[in-house]
Amino acid sequence: MSTPARGSFVRANGDKERGSLIHYTLAMASHAEREEIHRLRFEVYACELGQHQRNREGMLRDALDDWNHYLVVKRKHKIAGFISITPPTAPSFSIDKYFPRQDLPFVVDELSYEVRLLTVVRRHRASDVAALLMYAALRWVEAHGGEQIVGIGRHEIMDLYLRCGLHSTGRNAKSGRVRYELMHGTTSELRQRADSRNKLLSRLEKKTEWKLPFTFRQPAGCFHGGAFFEAVGDRFDKLDRRHEIINADVLDAWFPPAPAVTENLQRHLPWLLQTSPPTDCRGLTETIAEVRKVKPANLLPGAGSSDLIFRAFRYWLTPSSRVLILDPTYGEYAHVLERVIGCTVDRFSLEAEEGFAPDPERLGSALEDGYDLVVLVNPNSPTGCHLPREQLAAALKRAPMHTRVWVDETYVEYAGADQTVESIAAASENVIVCKSMSKVYALSGARVAYLCAGEHQLESLRALTPPWVVGLPSQVAAVQALRAADYYRERYHETAVLRESLARGLETLGWRVWPGIANFLLCSLPPAGPSAATVVSLCQAKGLFLRDAQLMGERLGDRCIRVAVKSPNANRRIVEILTEVLGVECQRKRFVEPVRHSVRQPAIVGPAVCQMT
Numbered sequence: 001m002s003t004p005a006r007g008s009f010v011r012a013n014g015d016k017e018r019g020s021l022i023h024y025t026l027a028m029a030s031h032a033e034r035e036e037i038h039r040l041r042f043e044v045y046a047c048e049l050g051q052h053q054r055n056r057e058g059m060l061r062d063a064l065d066d067w068n069h070y071l072v073v074k075r076k077h078k079i080a081g082f083i084s085i086t087p088p089t090a091p092s093f094s095i096d097k098y099f100p101r102q103d104l105p106f107v108v109d110e111l112s113y114e115v116r117l118l119t120v121v122r123r124h125r126a127s128d129v130a131a132l133l134m135y136a137a138l139r140w141v142e143a144h145g146g147e148q149i150v151g152i153g154r155h156e157i158m159d160l161y162l163r164c165g166l167h168s169t170g171r172n173a174k175s176g177r178v179r180y181e182l183m184h185g186t187t188s189e190l191r192q193r194a195d196s197r198n199k200l201l202s203r204l205e206k207k208t209e210w211k212l213p214f215t216f217r218q219p220a221g222c223f224h225g226g227a228f229f230e231a232v233g234d235r236f237d238k239l240d241r242r243h244e245i246i247n248a249d250v251l252d253a254w255f256p257p258a259p260a261v262t263e264n265l266q267r268h269l270p271w272l273l274q275t276s277p278p279t280d281c282r283g284l285t286e287t288i289a290e291v292r293k294v295k296p297a298n299l300l301p302g303a304g305s306s307d308l309i310f311r312a313f314r315y316w317l318t319p320s321s322r323v324l325i326l327d328p329t330y331g332e333y334a335h336v337l338e339r340v341i342g343c344t345v346d347r348f349s350l351e352a353e354e355g356f357a358p359d360p361e362r363l364g365s366a367l368e369d370g371y372d373l374v375v376l377v378n379p380n381s382p383t384g385c386h387l388p389r390e391q392l393a394a395a396l397k398r399a400p401m402h403t404r405v406w407v408d409e410t411y412v413e414y415a416g417a418d419q420t421v422e423s424i425a426a427a428s429e430n431v432i433v434c435k436s437m438s439k440v441y442a443l444s445g446a447r448v449a450y451l452c453a454g455e456h457q458l459e460s461l462r463a464l465t466p467p468w469v470v471g472l473p474s475q476v477a478a479v480q481a482l483r484a485a486d487y488y489r490e491r492y493h494e495t496a497v498l499r500e501s502l503a504r505g506l507e508t509l510g511w512r513v514w515p516g517i518a519n520f521l522l523c524s525l526p527p528a529g530p531s532a533a534t535v536v537s538l539c540q541a542k543g544l545f546l547r548d549a550q551l552m553g554e555r556l557g558d559r560c561i562r563v564a565v566k567s568p569n570a571n572r573r574i575v576e577i578l579t580e581v582l583g584v585e586c587q588r589k590r591f592v593e594p595v596r597h598s599v600r601q602p603a604i605v606g607p608a609v610c611q612m613t
Contacts, residue, residue, distance in 0.1 A: 023075075023207050023208075024129070024132060024208045025073070025074045025075075026071065026072070026074075026132060026212065028069065028072070033070070035059075036079055037072070037079070037082050039059050040082070041117065042057075045060060049176070050176050051177065051178040053176075064093075064094060067086055067087065067089070069084070069086075070084050071083050071140065073129050073133055075129075079121065080121050080129045081119055081129040081130065082117070083133040083134070084116050085137055085140050088112055088113060093114040094152070095150060095152055098182075099182055112148040112149075113140075113149055114149075114151055115150075118133055120133070128200075128203070128204060132204050135201065138190050138191065139214065141187055142187045143214040147187055148186055149187065149190065150184045151183055151184075152173065154179070155172070155181055161183055165192070166183040167184060168182070169182045191218065201217075205217070217342065228245050228250070231244070231545075245544070245545065246570050248545060248547075248563050249545040249546055249562075251564050252442070254495070254565055254566045256442055257443060257481060258441075258484035258487040259487070260483065260484055272476060273473065275472055276468060277468050277471055277472035277475050278472075278475065280467070281475060282296075283479060285450070287479045287482050288482065291483075294452060298426040298455060299452055300450060300462060300465065301450045301465075302465070302469060302470070304438065304448065304449050305408065305438075307447070308450075309434070310336060312432075313337065314336075314340070315461065316404065317372060319341065319342035319343060321373065323344070323373045323374070323375065324346045324369070324374045326350060326375070326376065327348060327349050327553045328350065328356070328382060328383060328552045329377050329553065330380075330552070331552045333375050343372075348363065352524075355383075355515065356383035356385050356514060356522070357383075358385070363395045365398075368400070370403065373406060374403060374405045375406045376407050376408065378392060378412065379414065379415055381552070382520065382522045382552050382556075382560070383516060384411075384515070384516015384517055386419070389418065389419045389420070392407070399430060399431075402430070406434060407421055407431065407432070407433045407434070409435050410435070410436040411440065413440040414440065414517050414519060415517050420435075425452050426453065427454070429456075431453065431454075433453065434451055435449060435451075437449060437481065439519060440488065440492070442491075443481060446471075446478065447474060448474050495519050495565055499516075501568075501571065503515075505574070506563065506575065511524065512524040520562055520565060521563050522561075523560065523562070523563060524560055525561065526559075530582070532560055533548050535578070536548045539578065542580070543577075544573070544574060544577045544578075546562070547563075548560075548561060
């Protein structure tokens with residue numbers, strides 16, 4: 001990792017070509033460029049630094065060149081700098097010439113890569129080329145599954161490497177007139193340091209034509225609930241253990257699917273599993289259209305709402321797009337928009353003092369601001385608050401035609417069958433409703449969802465929709481569920497009763513429980529007690545899985561937990577486990593769940609109402 005380059009993840013002295021937008025191309029070196037690299041290595045390391053003896057050929061090569069991957073930065077079609085990466089499959093590293101592996105203060109294994117020969121052409125040494133090359137090397141290693149970077153760096157510029165997150169071992173070696181220090185660092189450490197310099201990364205990203213076979217930004221996974229599968233087993237070989245745990249970290253329905261759903265699946269399961277489904281989900285789409293009173297052309301099916309979110313957003317939006325989301329809200333939206341697409345995302349803050357309910361007037365004003373997309377989850381997660389249909393409809397009218405408004409109605413059936421805005425979306429130029437059938441129909445494992453919108457909004461997305469996007473057992477289950485409205489209406493009423501009873505139990509722990517209308521509760525923990533992360537971790541040891549809500553908004557902090565509503569016995573056990581874990585000495589009330597009694601009145605929180613049923 002030797003170089004006369006100057007600069008780091010903090011830009012040094014600016015570029016000589018101030019006032020102009022500098023544009024770089026970064027790619028793997030071609031065969032011709034490798035020949036040029038050998039000449040540049042001679043000029044720098046033999047002639048300038050005196051590390052190697054000069055030769056008549058005027059080129060420097062070594063035995064590792066057949067194994068090295070060279071990344072090159074070009075400016076105006078000329079090489080501005082390069083860096084080399086030696087993979088763990090190579091017979092050796094260059095550090096082996098100076099430091100026997102048995103004496104190294106770290107372990108070199110199959111996840112270790114050597115980064116070397118960071119070199120910047122003289123006229124570009126006051127630019128961002130060094131930073132770009134070092135970041136590209138990090139991306140190469142982490143994209144290939146590497147976990148450690150090793151190398152040697154010139155003693156005179158060790159501060160450059162240290163600022164990037166590498167650690168000096170204090171061990172030195174000399175080659176010609178050059179003194180080197182042995183360094184190493186984990187990719188996670190280097191990634192953390194790189195992410196802390198986001199302004200620099202953004203600048204590099206904007207002015208670099210990135211031609212590597214992976215993205216400039218490291219794709220990040222979106223955290224969801226579902227940690228309970230650690231107890232059940234990811235390979236499904238311990239499914240009977242599901243009876244020993246309470247999976248309140250996900251919002252799966254506490255009740256089973258309608259009897260007609262399971263009866264049809266059980267009767268025809270072998271055939272359903274071995275048979276290809278209708279290519280275009282036509283029967284499912286026609287059933288949805290009949291039940292929702294819209295045209296089949298207004299519907300687009302998907303394998304769960306996540307499929308539709310990723311499919312639509314990545315087609316509609318680019319890094320230059322502006323998007324508005326609620327805060328707090330379902331975390332997948334911020335993930336896709338910011339971490340996958342790279343949009344500019346503004347947040348419509350929901351205030352705790354107002355019960356996290358969106359003010360309709362303030363929301364309407366925000367919709368007028370010319371965003372490319374606005375995402376509204378209604379009822380919202382993790383708050384459970386619902387903006388009534390008439391208020392939402394008034395706000396939607398204020399959005400300009402070029403602003404798409406995406407309304408996620410995953411939990412709307414808990415608010416009432418008359419609260420959906422699907423009919424508005426079907427007749428609208430810019431409103432799209434996303435409906436998951438997971439939570440309210442007890443079909444989370446089936447992965448069935450759909451979009452409802454004007455035909456023009458769905459036309460292009462149809463071309464991106466693969467055939468057989470929803471499996472045959474899932475299509476059959478969804479059709480039967482849609483025909484069982486009476487069964488599910490009773491379950492929604494029972495859910496409201498269970499939610500109120502669970503809320504009272506959680507309040508006995510000293511928790512603040514926010515009123516909501518869905519199958520979950522957002523709770524704030526007392527400031528003097530343990531954090532949400534601590535409580536979640538302690539409960540897992542007892543088979544109770546809860547959701548730390550911190551990642552679902554920038555304003556929730558570390559003391560909010562979302563708890564799913566479960567069966568009467570499971571709800572009772574949730575409070576018992578929490579009482580044991582927290583050591584709360586309180587008189588627990590009888591936790592018997594009647595399924596027919598009046599529900600606590602809605603909490604009025606400003607101009608909007610968090611309806612309870």
